[in-house]
Amino acid sequence: MNRTTDVEFTTRLRAVPTQGAAGRTVLIAGGAGFLGSHLCRQHIDLGARVLCVDNLSTGRMANIALLLDHPSFRFLRHDIVTPFDPGEPVHFIFNMASPASPPKYQIDPIATFETNVIGSENLLKLAERTGARILQASTSEVYGEPEVTPQAEGYRGNVQTMGPRACYDEGKRAAETLFYEFHARRGVDIRVARIFNTYGPNMDPDDGRVVSNFIVQALSGEDLTIYGDGSQTRSFCYVDDLVAGLMTLMYHDEGDIDRPVNLGNPGEFTVRELAEMVLKVTGSRSGLVSRDLPADDPTQRRPDIDRARKLLGWVPKVPLREGLALTAPYFAAELKRNAHVGS
Amino acid sequence: MNRTTDVEFTTRLRAVPTQGAAGRTVLIAGGAGFLGSHLCRQHIDLGARVLCVDNLSTGRMANIALLLDHPSFRFLRHDIVTPFDPGEPVHFIFNMASPASPPKYQIDPIATFETNVIGSENLLKLAERTGARILQASTSEVYGEPEVTPQAEGYRGNVQTMGPRACYDEGKRAAETLFYEFHARRGVDIRVARIFNTYGPNMDPDDGRVVSNFIVQALSGEDLTIYGDGSQTRSFCYVDDLVAGLMTLMYHDEGDIDRPVNLGNPGEFTVRELAEMVLKVTGSRSGLVSRDLPADDPTQRRPDIDRARKLLGWVPKVPLREGLALTAPYFAAELKRNAHVGS
Numbered sequence: 001m002n003r004t005t006d007v008e009f010t011t012r013l014r015a016v017p018t019q020g021a022a023g024r025t026v027l028i029a030g031g032a033g034f035l036g037s038h039l040c041r042q043h044i045d046l047g048a049r050v051l052c053v054d055n056l057s058t059g060r061m062a063n064i065a066l067l068l069d070h071p072s073f074r075f076l077r078h079d080i081v082t083p084f085d086p087g088e089p090v091h092f093i094f095n096m097a098s099p100a101s102p103p104k105y106q107i108d109p110i111a112t113f114e115t116n117v118i119g120s121e122n123l124l125k126l127a128e129r130t131g132a133r134i135l136q137a138s139t140s141e142v143y144g145e146p147e148v149t150p151q152a153e154g155y156r157g158n159v160q161t162m163g164p165r166a167c168y169d170e171g172k173r174a175a176e177t178l179f180y181e182f183h184a185r186r187g188v189d190i191r192v193a194r195i196f197n198t199y200g201p202n203m204d205p206d207d208g209r210v211v212s213n214f215i216v217q218a219l220s221g222e223d224l225t226i227y228g229d230g231s232q233t234r235s236f237c238y239v240d241d242l243v244a245g246l247m248t249l250m251y252h253d254e255g256d257i258d259r260p261v262n263l264g265n266p267g268e269f270t271v272r273e274l275a276e277m278v279l280k281v282t283g284s285r286s287g288l289v290s291r292d293l294p295a296d297d298p299t300q301r302r303p304d305i306d307r308a309r310k311l312l313g314w315v316p317k318v319p320l321r322e323g324l325a326l327t328a329p330y331f332a333a334e335l336k337r338n339a340h341v342g343s
Numbered sequence: 344m345n346r347t348t349d350v351e352f353t354t355r356l357r358a359v360p361t362q363g364a365a366g367r368t369v370l371i372a373g374g375a376g377f378l379g380s381h382l383c384r385q386h387i388d389l390g391a392r393v394l395c396v397d398n399l400s401t402g403r404m405a406n407i408a409l410l411l412d413h414p415s416f417r418f419l420r421h422d423i424v425t426p427f428d429p430g431e432p433v434h435f436i437f438n439m440a441s442p443a444s445p446p447k448y449q450i451d452p453i454a455t456f457e458t459n460v461i462g463s464e465n466l467l468k469l470a471e472r473t474g475a476r477i478l479q480a481s482t483s484e485v486y487g488e489p490e491v492t493p494q495a496e497g498y499r500g501n502v503q504t505m506g507p508r509a510c511y512d513e514g515k516r517a518a519e520t521l522f523y524e525f526h527a528r529r530g531v532d533i534r535v536a537r538i539f540n541t542y543g544p545n546m547d548p549d550d551g552r553v554v555s556n557f558i559v560q561a562l563s564g565e566d567l568t569i570y571g572d573g574s575q576t577r578s579f580c581y582v583d584d585l586v587a588g589l590m591t592l593m594y595h596d597e598g599d600i601d602r603p604v605n606l607g608n609p610g611e612f613t614v615r616e617l618a619e620m621v622l623k624v625t626g627s628r629s630g631l632v633s634r635d636l637p638a639d640d641p642t643q644r645r646p647d648i649d650r651a652r653k654l655l656g657w658v659p660k661v662p663l664r665e666g667l668a669l670t671a672p673y674f675a676a677e678l679k680r681n682a683h684v685g686s
Contacts, residue, residue, distance in 0.1 A: 109524045117460055117517065142504060158499045161485060161516045162523035162535075162603065173504045174460060174517040180505035181452045192505075260505065 020251040022047040025089060027132070029080050029123060030096035032059030035137065035195070037202045038243045039094055044070055051086055055079035057111070058099045062337075063202045080119035081111075086126070092250060093134040095123050098172075100139075102165065102294070103208035109167035116171030117178070124182040127189070135191040135250045136179050138260060141169045142194060145298045152304035153194065153260045164295055176260065183258050191249050191257060196264025196303045200239030200323065201330035205338070211236060214275055215324070215331045218284035228293035230272030235302045237265035238323035241316035248312045255311045264303035265316040274320075281324045363435075363594040365390040370433045370475070372423050372466060373440035375402030378480065378538075380545050381586045382437055387413055394429055398422035400454070401442045405680075406545045423462035424454075429469070435593060436477040438466050441515075443482075445508065445637070446551030452510035459514030460521070467525040470532070478534040478593045479522050481603060484512045485537060488641045495647040496537065496603045507638055519603065526601050534592050534600065539607025539646045543582030543666065544673035548681070554579060557618055558667070558674045561627035571636035573615030578645045580608035581666030584659035591655045598654045607646035608659040617663075624667045 026043045030036040031052030036059065043050045049072045052064060056077060067073045078084050080097050098115045099105040105112040120136065127134040143151045144159030159169045182188040199211035206212075217224045245263040269277075275288055308314045318326070369386045373379040374395030379402065386393045392415045395407060399420060410416040421427050423440050441458045442448040448455040463479065470477040486494045487502030502512045525531040542554035549555075560567045588606040612620075618631055651657045661669070 109528060110521070113517070113520060113524065114464075121457075144499065156487065156501045156503055159516075160499055161519040166520040167524055170513075170517050170520040173502075174456070174513050176504035177456060177509040177513040178453070181456065181510055185452060 021092065021247075024091035025049040025051060026092045026094065027051045027053060027086055027090045028094045028096060029053045029119070030059060030098065030137070032056060032061060032064050032075075033096055034063070034100070034203050034207075035198065035239065035243065035246070036094070036096035037063035038239055039096065039246065040064055040067055040073070042243060042247065044073055048072065050074070051076060051088070051090065053078050053080065053084075054097070058104050058204065058207070060204060079115075080122050081114045083122045083125070090126070090130045090132045093123055093127055093132050094137070094246070094250070095120055095134060096137045098137075098168070101207040101209045102168070105168045106164060113167045113171040116168070117174045120175040121178050124178055124188060128182065128186050133189040133191065133250065134179075135193060135246065136175060137246075138176055138192050138194045139168075139172050140194055140196040140262070140264065140301050140303065141165065142173050142176065143301070144169060146300065149300055150266060150302040150304040151262070153262055153307055189258075192260040193246055193249055194260050194262045194303075195242065196237060196262065196301065197234050198237045198239055198242045198264070200327050202239070203327075205331055205334045210234065210271060210274065211278075211324075211327070212331070214278040215282065215328055216335065218278050218282040218286050219328070219332055219335055221284065221286060223287045223289045224275045224278065226271055226275060226288055226290050227297065229290065230275065230288070231270050232293075232297070232299045233268045233270050233302065234274070235265050235268055236274065236320055236323070237263070237316050238318035238326070241265065241318050245308060245312070245314045245316075248314050252312055257311065261308050261311060262303040262305050263308055263314070264305065265320075266303050266305055267320060268302045269320060277321055277324060281321065282328050364590075367434035368392040368394060368432060369435045369437065370394045370396060370429060370469075371437045371439060372396045372462070373402060373438070373480075375399060375404060375407050375418075376439055377406070377443070377546050377550075378541065378582065378586065378589070379437070379439035380406035381582055382439065382589065383407055383410055383416065385586060385590065387416055391415065393417070394419060394431070394433065396421050396423065396427075397440070401447050401547065401550070403547060422458075423465050424457045426465045426468070433469070433473045433475045436466055436470055436475050437480070437589070437593070438463055438477060439480045441480075441511070444550040444552045445511070448511045449507060456510045456514040459511070460517050463518040464521050467521055467531060471525065471529050476532040476534065476593065477522075478536060478589065479518060480589075481519055481535050481537045482511075482515050483537055483539040483605070483607065483644050483646065484508065485516050485519065486644070487512060489643060492643055493609060493645040493647040494605070496605055496650055532601075535603040536589055536592055537603050537605045537646075538585065539580060539605065539644065540577050541580045541582055541585045541607070543670050545582070546670075548674055548677045553577065553614060553617065554621075554667075554670070555674070557621040558625065558671055559678065561621050561625040561629050562671070562675055562678055564627065564629055566630045566632045567618045567621065569614055569618060569631055569633050570640065572633065573618065573631070574613050575636075575640070575642045576611045576613050576645065577617070578608050578611055579617065579663055579666070580606070580659050581661035581669070584608065584661050588651060588655070588657045588659070591657050595655055600654065604651050604654065605646040605648050606651055606657070607648065608663075609646050609648055610663060611645045612663060620664055620667060624664065625671050
């Protein structure tokens with residue numbers, strides 16, 4: 001059984017101003033998830049103490065397996081919808097908790113909403129009590145089906161309050177409001193990242209998002225499923241770039257840093273182009289099949305990252321083809337591991 | 344002391360299909376507030392049993408004083424953010440709880456948000472347990488600063504997640520999402536009214552909204568305060584019309600009645616026109632003074648009520664001038680009562 005995928009593919013992080021993290025305690029809610037697990041590892045590498053909190057609804061122990069024995073790492077299985085006492089001083093909080101792919105967050109929409117709203121408020125209260133700085137993993141979904149492209153932070157979005165994506169979209173919007181008020185009224189030190197589509201190692205092969213679907217299908221010799229005509233566009237950010245952005249935002253200290261910051265890769269590709277690139281990178285002979293577009297699926301999403309560039313000096317660096325090439329071996333190892341577990 | 348204002352000015356309700364209410368128990372959260380108190384009285388008049396739940400944060404006992412001794416009326420002072428047991432079967436729930444004017448809901452934005460989100464979820468859970476039908480008092484604020492006019496229910500709105508109005512606007516949006524999911528996933532029988540600007544007896548003279556401000560200023564001989572240049576427009580619905588709309592929506596049974604319905608008066612007036620009409624109706628010699636427009640104040644808001652007309656056969660009937668004439672004596676009595684109390 002190969003348990004080393006979370007090491008091999010997560011070592012490309014660029015230099016970020018993370019002097020603030022060493023020797024401090026960092027609580028990472030959703031730390032066993034895709035992005036959260038990268039944050040856990042990076043913080044351990046930086047000499048921070050990490051408290052990983054996850055209810056494992058979509059987080060996976062495999063993502064943090066190699067960290068469990070580290071003396072600076074502690075795992076707490078807990079649902080943040082219930083208040084909790086971390087049992088030690090906390091200096092920084094990353095709120096990465098929530099199912100993030102539509103098939104996962106739609107399994108139990110009310111739980112998704114509660115995680116994003118009540119869970120966020122519980123972490124904000126913890127930050128208030130402890131004086132910790134807290135970063136919210138917000139999302140491009142707050143823009144909904146955008147009428148402008150690219151989307152800058154001032155765009156107020158086009159979101160349905162009542163629809164299959166609302167539990168996540170409105171939950172994330174409401175969480176931003178809570179962050180704003182805990183900052184304005186209670187002096188909590190906040191950061192809000194609006195995260196666009198991200199891919200890379202530690203994604204759940206089964207999470208139902210387009211990059212994982214395509215790579216898994218390509219590696220399994222199945223046809224790649226395209227919803228609609230494949231002309232809808234997406235931007236795809238490699239995980240190392242995104243994690244570097246999150247850490248830069250957290251440990252940066254200048255400017256109006258308490259306002260939302262888009263993080264993502266502005267390169268724009270149609271879903272069909274992505275499918276073709278995956279086929280090339282994996283050397284797969286799979287074909288493409290079409291299915292109906294799900295309700296409320298956005299047709300376009302692309303970040304305007306001017307603010308991140310100016311405020312943080314951050315830009316993504318990994319081209320899509322290179323990122324896919326770095327990601328495919330991870331999924332190949334996962335498929336092998338799952339086949340082994342299943343045999 | 345004149346305690347009869349809540350009787351004298353609330354008897355103009357038109358015929359609505361309310362046969363469903365007689366003999367049933369109706370829980371009215373926020374029942375001591377402006378709209379809630381009218382619903383309490385109408386239901387008592389219809390032969391329903393009324394459980395009025397209010398934490399009196401902005402609700403006022405004066406609004407329900409004459410109902411307190413009625414055998415079918417029960418008042419429970421309670422904040423719906425904390426779950427509660429009504430102690431008897433409940434058949435219908437109106438969720439009218441929340442401060443509704445910006446100066447009031449901005450006093451404690453986090454409490455406002457919690458009332459709208461956690462409070463709504465508590466009432467939805469109560470509806471789920473008891474099988475009650477539940478109506479949400481949503482708001483035109485879910486449209487934010489609209490880019491289209493008039494606003495139909497399909498318009499997704501233009502709301503800031505982070506700003507002084509967000510605690511109310513995003514709280515109300517999030518509540519709609521909860522209603523949607525409790526209906527879709529848990530079979531709760533829901534109604535969602537998006538209520539536009541309403542005025543009439545039982546408004547708090549001190550609530551800071553434009554109609555109450557103007558009438559109180561006119562009656563007190565003070566100049567009427569106009570924010571900005573007064574060219575921003577509003578639609579104003581007389582309370583009897585609005586309450587008839589709410590009751591029709593609640594007790595109607597046909598069509599896609601679980602989707603949001605705008606309720607309001609599409610007549611459009613500038614704030615300056617309203618001021619001039621108030622001066623005429625009250626015979627006041629007050630003048631007008633200008634102040635800076637508050638941040639995030641919408642410049643236009645007007646309901647498209649086609650859906651209410653087609654689905655419910657509902658249209659507002661009271662012209663603004665007539666409604667103001669019906670409202671001014673209430674405020675005059677309130678001012679007299681307050682002067683008496685203060686003396």
